[in-house]
Amino acid sequence: MANVKLFNSHPATLPASDTHNAAKAPAYAYSARHQLAQLSVTGCLNQTFYAAPEAQLDSVLQRVGELDSRYVAKAALYARRKGHMKDMPALLLAALVAQRSALVPALFGEVIDSGKMLRTFVQILRSGVTGRKSLGSQPKRLVQQWLNNATEYQLLQASVGNQPSLADVLKMVHPKPAETWREAFFAWVIGKPVDVQALPELTRALLAFRSGASTEVPGVPFQLLGNETLSAEQWAHLAGTMGWQALRMNLNTLARHGAFEVPGCAERVAARLADPAAVAKARVYPYQLLAAYRMTGDDVPASVRNALQDALELSLGNVPVLPGNVVVCPDVSGSMHTPVTGYRQGASTAVRCIDVAALVAAAVLRKQPNARVMPFEVDVVDVQLNARDSVMSNAQKLAAIGGGGTNCSAPLARLANAGCKVDTLILVSDNESWIDARRHGATETMRQWERIKKINPQARLVCIDMQPGATTQAADREDILNVGGFSDAVFDVIEQFISGRYGARQWVQAIEAMEF
Template identity: 25%
Template sequence: MAKFNGTGARPVGRGPIASEQVPSGLTHEGAPGYARDAKSELFLLAVSNMVGEQDFYEDADERDARFRSLVHSTAVDDPDWFAGFVRWLRTEANMRSAALVAALEGARARVEAGEHGRSRQMVDAAMARADEPGEALAYWTGRYGRAVPKPVKRGIADAAARLYNERSLLKYDTASKGFRFADVLELVHASPAADKPWQGDLFKHAIDRRHQAEAPIPEGLGVLNRSAALRSRADADPELLLDPEALRSAGMTWENALSLAGDRVDKARLWEALIPSMGYMALLRNLRNFDEAGVSDGVAERVAAKLADPGEVARSRQLPMRFLSAYRAAPSLRWAHALEKALGHCLENVPRLDGRTLVLVDQSYSMGVRLSKRSDLSRAQAAQIFGAALALRCADADLVQFDNTSEAVPVRRGDAMLKVVERFWGARGGTETAQAVRDHFGGHDRVVIVTDEQVWGGYRGQEPLKAVPPQVPVYTWNLAGYRYGHGPSGESGRHTFGGLSDAAFRMIPLVEAGRSADWPWAR
């Protein structure tokens, strides 16, 4: 009789996030904890780490120290893997601070090890916005002083040449910043890009205005000259701020326009003038202001069309939680459909799975920690988004929320994701994952658990993955990046992925196809 080659034999895929197969530690709540290898632990921590933020089970200093330690070892041991990771972390996982700190700490570790190669490129790759060279220097000097190694300087200089322009100077070079554009340019000795003939004048003016408040603007810098002229004239005639083309050509930000106008012009008309030149994130965060000012339905329709456009969503690099936050903040329902479509585009990597799927969403008390000090959303709400997205895209799904109890969350074909999210409890009790699995598993083809993995080790404590038959794959979507996981990962149908974006979801179909899913930047 065949021992292995029966009718149910199927190829088993492998995942990149690997752990030990026998637990060596404990979760923060006392259940058996599985340690991961350094790359896997770094990946899961980075894709959920806002840096410098207090967490439920780790204080900010402890979490950041663990992050730095993992970065230091990995950047030295495998620089090729690490360089791809940093670029992906910033450009696809959309983790701004984590990518910046990873690149800087990785470069430092390599310099100290006598390995200078790749550091310059890593540092440059971690920056995608013009305020980030200043952020990089603020982090470095705040931690290591003003002695900046050449590879770090050159990486920051490359980013400055790539990102600095007239509009970014107006938006980000403000007195509220400890490191202004001039400070960056003088410290890293950035040279103007060869294909940007105007950048020499821009760099010189950035330095001049840092040291002389009334520094004249070179004639070749048209946006800055138009901005200065509009500001001067608007002091006497604020109605000039109601001209959309004048605002656009002067690079006027919505913050500056509102400040200049004060209460001297109608707010609805001012917003309607500003909206054509506002970026995606600015539109998303101001929906409440548009409603409160009374922006017309015609203008609102144009805003909604931009919010729902898949290309605009992709370019905006917004995390899914931004759309839920905007939906909750906006007082009217005229944005709801656009935000629902935008959220769907943002989650395009969430797979459409055949068969029956059990989706378990952790709503325990530890999941109630806010994603960052500036966020009004919690890890529990991020879990709700991913759980709802999976359930709505699966051919046949049972969506369940759990803490120390559990219950089904109703999902019907055609439901709006934002409405499904409203059916969850929110964070409250303990983390009895295994009990939730036992109560709701019934011949499903797979199980997906969205969680921080900090299973309780109390009287009903059991390793959650052991409650599922070994031939049924279990995917854990980790939203916290703690050191120990609730089960093994990387083989035998047990896999862990994670993050606050949808970027790593594309690995699941590869595993289901019996293939080895590589790191997402290595595809």
């Protein structure tokens, strides 16, 4: 018989934790690339339960200083294109400007895709947080080019908002327009005397409407008409012309001004909200539709509210149908009850991390009716869900649970103790587990996952992180994927990982694969 000491099979050695999370419990640190990816698609530079906005900013700038500029540029592009983020892509672009990166011109054209993004970029650059307060010759030229190539409607959209206003930007960069109408428009924006007839068509129509010379509602961005006195019929007209996102956010306003009492208005609004092409073009977050649904008042017709549910289902079109035995574990602990985009006075979203975690679980259940949903805090919380209910209904039921400490290993321990069959386990959390903290060695989450693996060698674990942290409870390896964010792009990465087409670095690889 062979020497048992030499040839006995030993269990795989689990990696020891190498850092602590924000709750001061043992955890695994993300790589620098993964940290930047995490910050890029979850960081909104607002106060979160565990992180101050200044700490997020410092972390981003530190990672930018450590990593090559091409990866930073691709992270910015991924955050904007796939994650639909606003502040973070502009911040990364501004940081590359401060580094005098040769990638800035190409990246600028991809990230600065609206007047709001333009103003955000200028605001960040002028703040000095990236190391410079002046725009500099190259950024100034890029801003000038955007202003000189934008359509009239894009410029009108850019004129909505302050700090800086479009007038401030124009005064900073002094663009030299080739067209007469553009020159007149810029003069009008900064308050200089201008011949009204030299202004472009939409702007003339806006001024005529504001002065009372015309009663026809101009086809300009809705916000430019917000202070005008409009009839119910005019509000109904606006409902058909305002942008999709503006429509979603102003349903109560339309109801308050009697728009839905105008024959046909409710039907037209419902059709627009549930239009697949419009939902895709709007790049709407599923949680934004959940928020809109929750905030609609009793005066908003049921057909419009139902259309929001339809739009939510459409926005989750990228949720894959996962094979085999699927388990989804949404974290419903106390820290998950904070706004998903952080606290900001006067601008905090009503949607919490727990709402998004519940939304992910409900969406997977819709595509995989046999999936098991195991919400957890200190322990697993038993809940009965009907896979035939709408995603909205199940998400609301899950989000109604909650409180207590965070124990990420709790659902894994229950599965292991029961010897359950598991092919895919999705953990949706802020990763700040502390109830199950151990002094030494691997985290309890890794220990329990290893027990599950002994029963299910083919099983894969996906950890979706809701907040801009730098640690995880489950170390990256071939059967474990850590991914951050709350857009449907996350599901693309999950599907590729579960199908075996990519390994544990798939999320970073997805960013590295971005082209511009």
